[in-house]
Amino acid sequence: MLCGRVKDTCRHCCDPTCFCSYAPYLRDTIRGKTKPHVYSWFLWGLLASIIFALQITNDADAGAFVTLSAGIISFVIFGFGIRVGEKNITRSDTFFFATALISTGLWLIAGEGLLAMTLLVGLKFSD
Numbered sequence: 001m002l003c004g005r006v007k008d009t010c011r012h013c014c015d016p017t018c019f020c021s022y023a024p025y026l027r028d029t030i031r032g033k034t035k036p037h038v039y040s041w042f043l044w045g046l047l048a049s050i051i052f053a054l055q056i057t058n059d060a061d062a063g064a065f066v067t068l069s070a071g072i073i074s075f076v077i078f079g080f081g082i083r084v085g086e087k088n089i090t091r092s093d094t095f096f097f098a099t100a101l102i103s104t105g106l107w108l109i110a111g112e113g114l115l116a117m118t119l120l121v122g123l124k125f126s127d
Contacts, residue, residue: 022073029080036081039089039097045074047104 028034048071055064 022077026077026080029077029084032084035087036077036085037093038078038081038085039093041074041078041081041085043097043100043104045071045078047071048074050104050108 025034025036029036048067052064052067052071055067
């Protein structure tokens with residue numbers, strides 16, 4: 001019983017800390033000092049969301065909500081990035097973004113990181 005209370009207390013402390021840790025970045029983005037790269041922030045939000053879903057489906061405790069918080073913040077920054085973010089998106093940025101999305105899909109389909117990596121390497125050498 002005590003362990004559950006400690007976990008809940010930690011969660012209630014960690015979630016606000018997670019949001020507060022991004023406050024300077026958000027402030028600088030709103031002021032135009034920082035220009036978030038939309039591909040990066042979208043991928044971080046997507047991965048955090050997927051990891052949160054995997055944690056919940058595997059009976060994670062309240063600590064999984066910190067991962068959800070990181071995902072939400074990443075998507076908020078992604079939203080600001082669309083409006084005021086980096087506009088110089090190169091072909092290599094797009095290539096690596098697509099590769100990351102494909103890798104994530106393979107990882108989810110395979111259900112195992114090593115197998116996903118093996119499939120991705122096999123696809124690379126098949127063309």
